[in-house]
């Protein structure tokens with residue numbers, strides 16, 4: 001594997017100091033094979049690149065912090081959503097703010113590439129590069145989550161797509177924990193769903209939305225989404241808008257195993273799951289979830305801890321590139 005490199009970065013053709021943070025191991029290692037061609041495409045529009053390679057989990061955050069401290073303002077996160085999420089977290093200063101002139105640029109070298117999908121960059125093979133080359137940006141919402149870390153202490157994590165708890169987080173956790181399942185990519189989640197629905201029972205969760213009175217409900221899983229898409233092309237939160245300053249909480253209630261497998265799951269691709277009478281959605285800016293039983297929390301595909309979970313939206317908190325035209 002290549003060592004991490006933090007070469008001196010110079011302003012590129014757009015006059016913006018840029019660093020690429022690349023996870024060559026993304027998408028079961030295929031990113032490493034595809035990276036040279038992406039690098040050529042990028043260099044054709046940006047000139048010589050300053051590239052840093054991640055060597056393991058968490059590196060994306062460390063490399064992003066170092067890049068910003070070194071004056072870079074455009075961070076190209078080349079990998080999957082895990083890598084983009086790590087880079088985003090490295091862009092957040094200790095005071096919880098993201099430099100207003102910093103730009104997060106996802107390059108789809110991962111398995112699902114949901115941020116690129118949400119931004120429309122997957123519509124053409126070179127969409128992400130064309131968006132970068134345009135020099136135009138827009139701002140999207142950032143999800144700020146405070147939860148109980150695995151060490152039992154409160155922890156904070158930022159995301160751009162979806163935070164989940166309960167059943168969905170358990171499926172994600174058990175899939176990631178198995179190296180052979182991970183090799184199957186998206187299929188693994190569909191294999192794990194029946195397994196988890198057999199063992200994970202809906203539980204009583206206290207829900208509070210935008211400071212209203214807390215209500216206790218029986219919930220199989222909750223998803224708090226900024227964009228419509230997630231989970232490798234699923235329409236998890238139909239109607240969610242990535243830059244409206246609002247988050248969509250999709251609540252999957254006291255569903256039976258048969259309802260999960262036969263009614264709800266098949267509807268996830270088209271977003272029809274929200275039509276089920278035991279699935280409801282609520283829109284808001286601040287959410288709090290608590291449960292007396294340990295209940296896993298997942299942010300943008302990574303299991304990070306347990307409930308309680310406090311979520312707030314950082315309205316249009318970060319800049320991303322926009323496709324021309």
Ligand SMILES: Nc1ncnc2c1ncn2[C@@H]1O[C@H](COP(=O)(O)OP(=O)(O)OP(=O)(O)O)[C@@H](O)[C@H]1O
Nearest residue numbers: 026027054055057079080081082083110111112113
């Ligand atoms: N050199 C490395 N070796 C192993 N794991 C790494 C390395 N560098 C980064 N990682 C970890 O790999 C995780 C998954 O990578 P990433 O999200 O980029 O790809 P993916 O899982 O294939 O794509 P997606 O998240 O879009 O489905 C990242 O969250 C990161 O923590």
